[in-house]
Amino acid sequence: MSYCEVLRIGHRPERDKRITTHVALTARAFGASRISFHRADSRILDTVSDVCKKFGGDFKIETTSNPKRFLKDWPGKIIHLTMFGISIDEEVDKIKELPEPLLFVVGAEKVPPWVFELSDYNIAIGNQPHSEVAALSVALSKIYGNVYNQNFEGGEVKVIPSSERRNMVDTSDS
Numbered sequence: 001m002s003y004c005e006v007l008r009i010g011h012r013p014e015r016d017k018r019i020t021t022h023v024a025l026t027a028r029a030f031g032a033s034r035i036s037f038h039r040a041d042s043r044i045l046d047t048v049s050d051v052c053k054k055f056g057g058d059f060k061i062e063t064t065s066n067p068k069r070f071l072k073d074w075p076g077k078i079i080h081l082t083m084f085g086i087s088i089d090e091e092v093d094k095i096k097e098l099p100e101p102l103l104f105v106v107g108a109e110k111v112p113p114w115v116f117e118l119s120d121y122n123i124a125i126g127n128q129p130h131s132e133v134a135a136l137s138v139a140l141s142k143i144y145g146n147v148y149n150q151n152f153e154g155g156e157v158k159v160i161p162s163s164e165r166r167n168m169v170d171t172s173d174s
């Protein structure tokens with residue numbers, strides 16, 4: 001998978017903790033290298049860092065106080081996921097050919113107009129409202145394939161797939 005990152009706009013610490021955590025875990029599990037989110041929230045940093053330590057990989061999580069500047073400074077193409085955009089099915093072949101790094105932007109509540117303007121692509125996963133977690137997972141799968149099957153090295157545990165029970169092995173000594 002090519003290098004890509006995620007920017008989560010508009011995190012509201014008092015109500016978005018769980019969904020922003022899920023956006024971050026989805027970004028990691030679906031192959032992104034880093035997530036940046038607007039407004040610091042140490043609880044999310046701690047939760048995601050704990051998952052990375054336990055399950056491996058070198059996913060990074062950071063905060064930005066100025067997401068507009070973040071978009072302006074981004075060195076590659078920007079893909080904003082929005083129900084108001086053009087269908088991913090129309091643009092996916094073009095997006096697959098873009099050079100890295102790509103930045104995927106997801107919102108929380110209403111996204112300001114400058115996000116649309118500073119993005120190279122405003123892309124919809126259907127034109128119905130749903131969730132930033134769903135939008136990100138579908139977009140990354142459509143563009144990069146089955147990246148959710150990747151291996152994460154260096155964790156403390158590894159899941160042993162089972163059709164019957166929860167099974168993990170301790171890998172911290174190996």
Ligand code: SAM
Pocket residue numbers: 081082083084105106107108109110111123124125126127128129130131132133135
């Ligand atoms: N009505 C809101 C708006 O003005 O964008 C939807 C907010 S939704 C709860 C939060 C985020 O989920 C959006 O900013 C967008 O990134 C993502 N999202 C929701 N539905 C989507 C869709 N159909 N296609 C792409 N992204 C979507």
